[in-house]
Amino acid sequence: MSFVKYILLKHPLLKKEMRMAGVPIDPEGFVKKSLKSAIFMGFIVFAGLFFLMGKENPSLFKPLVGGLLVGYFSFAFSFRKLQVKIQKKGKQIDRDVLFAGRFLLVKLNSGKPLINALEEASNGFGYATKYFQNIMRDLHLGTSLETALERATEYCPSESLKKILFQITNALKIGVDVTDFLQAVLDEISEEQLSQIIRYGKKLSSLTMFYMLGAIIVPSLGMTLFVVVAGMININLDWVAFAIIIFGLGIIQFVFITLFRSARPNLDL
Secondary structure (H helix, E strand, O other), X not given: OOHXXXXXXXXXXXXXXXXXXXXXXXHHHHHHHHHHHHHHHHHHHHHHHHHHHOOOOOOOHHHHHHHHHHHHHHHXXXXXXXXXXXXXXXXXXXXXXXXXXXXXXXXXXXXXXHHHHHHHHHOOOOOOHHHHHHHHHHHHOOOOHHHHHHHHHHXXXXXXXXXXXXXXXXXXXXXXXXXXXXXXXXXXXXXXXXXXXXXXXXXXXXXXXHHHHHHHHHHHHHHHHHHXXXXXXXXXXXXXXXXXXXXXXXXXXXXXXXXXXHHOOOOOO
């Protein structure tokens, strides 16, 4: 058994994850590409460490260990990038999934058949329309509507859109009105988004208080006291000291900006 096939056996969901992430190559090609990248990175690190440490220590042990570690982490990172792409796509869909679902509901309530409503949704705006386009592509290739919806549900990276497609599929299988199921799941998604906004408001109040203390009040008073004390005890402050202080304040601001962004709900507000 080759190493590539061994990796494929260890990752049975790789093909599904690649399709969800939108990677256009086959799993075997992905593993080979990741291996080549890992070997290249490992060799670069090995060669660099060997030339840097060769004069003092001619041993190959440390450069070899460094190259192997970098190669391993590079190979593992390529698989991690798939998960990051899936999460990113899911967040992009979640931003406008409620609009897409309501668009479908309006079309269905106006008397249009489900296939026509899906076709019009595939011509709309937003990231969710790409998955309606996939459904229509399968339909044009001769796939049944239920099978196309099930396939789209399986490979969709957004849990909210999965709920919508799953309820539509269930309604078709049972033979009941799709609009009732769709309205129920849209109400559920709307309540979830409202809860996210409420939680964000509570987090924002706490973060704002910590920001005022940690990024404005404490640095301002601390800088003032530092300058006063330095003047009293005759400490010479050159531009390097002020540069270090400004750099530290910049890091504090960056940390708080990151916290505010991470706390923001994934909604199109």
